Amino acid sequence: MMRSWILPMLFVLCGSLVATGLTLRGSVGEGAAILLAFVLIAGVHSPLMFPRSIGATEAQRRSAADGRPVVFWRSGCKFCLRLRMRLGRDAHRLHWVDIWRDPAGAAAVREVCDGNETVPTVFVAGRPHINPDPGWVREQLCSSE
Template structure:
């Protein structure tokens, strides 16, 4: 299982190193570089996504309330695109971080020929790999 905070920490460390190296020559440029790396770290962290739950709990809740289940992982640009385009509606979905939940990773591999391709969205028990965010939003109202 991969660590979800590895990429954000690397962005912070690299940003600090680059800003520190540039600070002696151009403090203004360093003041721009560091926030850019902090923003990259935040975007690639699990903080941008709603609270993740386990695959079993997501299946149980999805069967009860009919909401789609999104399998995702930190650092995935397609997951980030889905999350950003859904806006506030993203909180209405059940999110499963496959790096934290081995059962969720196994479920994604089972429907993607052994690959951990995310985002994989389950709607009414059927998997949809990297669906259009507008389609996912429509499934919430259906």
């Protein structure tokens, strides 16, 4: 779980250091703006940007019941972030599995990615699709209804 927060914490730490330096030099407003920018970047790269993750077993069970795709992701992944942002409000309709929080999810991804943890990996009807186009994922979501 802690691994998911390393990158966002580094952004906040770096922003704090830069903002402190600027504030000590008398640029309070500039320091505050820099800190705000780093906090926003940290928020975008945090697990908070994604819908609540569930375990791989539960996601596969739910997907079998409702036909919705399962997305295996991890925080800090720019391709996962791109998928999440391009899906917009539809993202909450997918089943999301954070591979850094769920060892079974990481194992499922490694199994289909030649031992690598390549994300996002989207399972549609039990078939894996590695780093698919967000538009295609949206189509799969619409066809599962």
